[in-house]
Amino acid sequence: xxxxxxxxxxxxxxxxxxxxxxxxxxxxxxxxxxxxxxxxxxxxxxxxxxxxxxxxxxxxxxxxxxxxxxxxxxxxxxxxxxxxxxxxxxxxxxxxxxxxxxxxxxxxxxxxxxxxxxxxxxxxxxxxxxxxxxxxxxxxxxxxxxxxxxxxxxxxxxxxxxxxxxxxxxxxxxxxxxxxxxxxxxxxxxxxxxxxxxxxxxxxxxxxxxxxxxxxxxxxxxxxxxxxxxxxxxxxxxxxxxxxxxxxxxxxxxxxxxxxxxxxxxxxxxxxxxxxxxxxxxxxxxxxxxxxxx
Amino acid sequence: xxxxxxxxxxxxxxxxxxxxxxxxxxxxxxxxxxxxxxxxxxxxxxxxxxxxxxxxxxxxxxxxxxxxxxxxxxxxxxxxxxxxxxxxxxxxxxxxxxxxxxxxxxxxxxxxxxxxxxxxxxxxxxxxxxxxxxxxxxxxxxxxxxxxxxxxxxxxxxxxxxxxxxxxxxxxxxxxxxxxxxxxxxxxxxxxxxxxxxxxxxxxxxxxxxxxxxxxxxxxxxxxxxxxxxxxxxxxxxxxxxxxxxxxxxxxxxxxxxxxxxxxxxxxxxxxxxxxxxxxxxxxxxxxxxxxxxxxxxxxxxxxxxxxxxxxxxxxxxxxxxxxxxxxxxxxxxxxxxxxxxxxxxxxxxxxxxxxxxxxxxxxxxxxxxxxxxxxxxxxxxxxxxxxxxxxxxxxxxxxxxxxxxxxxxxxxxxxxxxxxxxxxxxxxxxxxxxxxxxxxxxxxxxxxxxxxxxxxxxxxxxxxx
Numbered sequence: 001x002x003x004x005x006x007x008x009x010x011x012x013x014x015x016x017x018x019x020x021x022x023x024x025x026x027x028x029x030x031x032x033x034x035x036x037x038x039x040x041x042x043x044x045x046x047x048x049x050x051x052x053x054x055x056x057x058x059x060x061x062x063x064x065x066x067x068x069x070x071x072x073x074x075x076x077x078x079x080x081x082x083x084x085x086x087x088x089x090x091x092x093x094x095x096x097x098x099x100x101x102x103x104x105x106x107x108x109x110x111x112x113x114x115x116x117x118x119x120x121x122x123x124x125x126x127x128x129x130x131x132x133x134x135x136x137x138x139x140x141x142x143x144x145x146x147x148x149x150x151x152x153x154x155x156x157x158x159x160x161x162x163x164x165x166x167x168x169x170x171x172x173x174x175x176x177x178x179x180x181x182x183x184x185x186x187x188x189x190x191x192x193x194x195x196x197x198x199x200x201x202x203x204x205x206x207x208x209x210x211x212x213x214x215x216x217x218x219x220x221x222x223x224x225x226x227x228x229x230x231x232x233x234x235x236x237x238x239x240x241x242x243x244x245x246x247x248x249x250x251x252x253x254x255x256x257x258x259x260x261x262x263x264x265x266x267x268x269x270x271x272x273x274x275x276x277x278x279x280x281x282x283x284x285x286x287x288x289x290x291x292x293x294x
Numbered sequence: 295x296x297x298x299x300x301x302x303x304x305x306x307x308x309x310x311x312x313x314x315x316x317x318x319x320x321x322x323x324x325x326x327x328x329x330x331x332x333x334x335x336x337x338x339x340x341x342x343x344x345x346x347x348x349x350x351x352x353x354x355x356x357x358x359x360x361x362x363x364x365x366x367x368x369x370x371x372x373x374x375x376x377x378x379x380x381x382x383x384x385x386x387x388x389x390x391x392x393x394x395x396x397x398x399x400x401x402x403x404x405x406x407x408x409x410x411x412x413x414x415x416x417x418x419x420x421x422x423x424x425x426x427x428x429x430x431x432x433x434x435x436x437x438x439x440x441x442x443x444x445x446x447x448x449x450x451x452x453x454x455x456x457x458x459x460x461x462x463x464x465x466x467x468x469x470x471x472x473x474x475x476x477x478x479x480x481x482x483x484x485x486x487x488x489x490x491x492x493x494x495x496x497x498x499x500x501x502x503x504x505x506x507x508x509x510x511x512x513x514x515x516x517x518x519x520x521x522x523x524x525x526x527x528x529x530x531x532x533x534x535x536x537x538x539x540x541x542x543x544x545x546x547x548x549x550x551x552x553x554x555x556x557x558x559x560x561x562x563x564x565x566x567x568x569x570x571x572x573x574x575x576x577x578x579x580x581x582x583x584x585x586x587x588x589x590x591x592x593x594x595x596x597x598x599x600x601x602x603x604x605x606x607x608x609x610x611x612x613x614x615x616x617x618x619x620x621x622x623x624x625x626x627x628x629x630x631x632x633x634x635x636x637x638x639x640x641x642x643x644x645x646x647x648x649x650x651x652x653x654x655x656x657x658x659x660x661x662x663x664x665x666x667x668x669x670x671x672x673x674x675x676x677x678x679x680x681x682x683x684x685x686x687x688x689x690x691x692x693x694x695x696x697x698x699x700x701x702x703x704x705x706x707x708x709x710x711x712x713x714x715x716x717x718x719x720x721x722x723x724x725x726x727x728x729x730x731x732x733x734x735x736x737x738x739x740x741x742x743x744x745x746x747x748x749x750x751x752x753x754x755x756x757x758x759x760x
Contacts, residue, residue, distance in 0.1 A: 023551060027549070034563055034567065035566070056586045058588070058592055105460065108456040112455060120464075127472065130732065130735070131735045132683075133712065133715055134728070134735075135471065135475055135478055136719055137478075138404070141404070142404075142469070142470070164466060164470050166464070167471070193451050193455070195451035195452065196451075223686065226685065245577070261577070265574035265578065268574055272569065272571055273569040280562075283568075
């Protein structure tokens, strides 16, 4: 009997080992697929502009490594540094303001029961079903009347991204709902006001979700092409990196700008990726919670 | 406004609403008859009663709203409202070198709407004012004291904290979402396009003409294009949602498997596609698959193919390529979500299944899948509606192309409704049709959400999976 089980475990172990071998093989293949584009973009950003070609070629690893493309970005021939700063300013401002707005909305909807609460939530849900770009022209003219297009595109973009952010309360509210209400009640009995409960109790407890909210709001502006290009229209120094680099690829002769785009892309991706990776734990918590509660 | 109505309709029947409105009117009437002179005067001068009863803070706030409303109506509102029916009649004319501007239809429509909303808002405030007066009177009659100004102010941080918190978000959403949406709904009923651009040209109401155009299948109509784009949008959303859902779950199970080491490393590698801004990764990948891109160039160099594979120029292939690249983008999200959820499934469920002689596939289809579908139902729905409007992936990869002469309004073979809407707005300045398509997107999203939401097991039966 003992021998029999031993035999069984040995054969199971072997089967498991074979299974694991294929699993590892699959994981390695997946990793190569996932990493290849990033590997390619980094390699091509180092391709020499002088001795080789700035466009499409049929090899990945450059024949001569050089910093030509990076030098070009910092040379002042284009507004790259300005674009970068623009994006950084927008992202930082949006991250702070949007997080504040979402916390306010979530706390009110999670903890307070007031007249029109259900109506508000339903109304916002329905509003969310309208496609965002539908309102683009109207927003453009609204911003134009207060001077926040072209030269003023950066505060304009911040305003638009922050103004409607209250509708994105779902994940944060869902998290706050899980904080026991008994804690609130105990604090209320001790004479704490609603505002005090928010600041001294809810904020520390909701820290993971606040970090998640700030992270997501910080990352979104780096990709904002559509609206940014529309309201900065034709005003080069108001572009953000997405608009500027997209133009290099699609509007300009991309054969000359391809490796420069790669270099710019690498510079954009590094800080965002580093930030994301360091806060990954909070991100996972946010998306998982959000997915389950819907 | 349409959305507001449909929101209310959900709450009850039309009959219900009528009885509520009836009660409101009766209440306004009885308060007027029975109220004292302070209350009665408050019908005309908002906040009068409150000020006379010592509640200066509230009273002045009401009075300020009334003053602002009157000033706005006289200075701006009335003039625009009067022209709202025609959207302007005075044409812009050129007198020699000078251009004399006439009516600006755009501003008339925008401010006309704003004025209507302000009127509604004012009526609401007026009603609140009456209610507040009646309440104060009753409190005083009962011999109790009214809250002082200080208490009123403090309550904004306590039991009225919701008003303080929500004031800014609600205002922001109103100005930058509700008002523009109302505006665009109106635009769908006008002839606002490149031949009717304000301020040089007027535009006006045309009724349902644009909707007829959208659904007309004949020569110059948008009908054929609309249905072909709509079909692709639905097919795309279906594929994009379910391929990433199942493959993401599979990858999560692969990494979760017992005996696999370096779990964190594998996850981190996959998560890179979330971390790197999409416009960098997707633009690069789109060039990777271009006719002169790296993939074709390498395959040509190795002699595997003689001619570049037309990833982006062949309509069918472009669609397949987009779905495949979307898997690359979408798997990591689902993997992250599934990883946590899979660990929540009690291990003894699998244990007892194994004792009963179930194989891997049976365990997956009888335990894992039902659990995952149950828990992630709402996520699947939001993913699906999100994919219906997945602008970034389509626009950055193929730009909606390849273009086709058979399609109207510059639509391409991989265009979704949303990217088509964008093209109509930016390239063609065909605002009237863009607005109609926007409304269609809303209708499609709303119908799908409503139907799916009502059949979701986790909504029907919250305790179902125990």
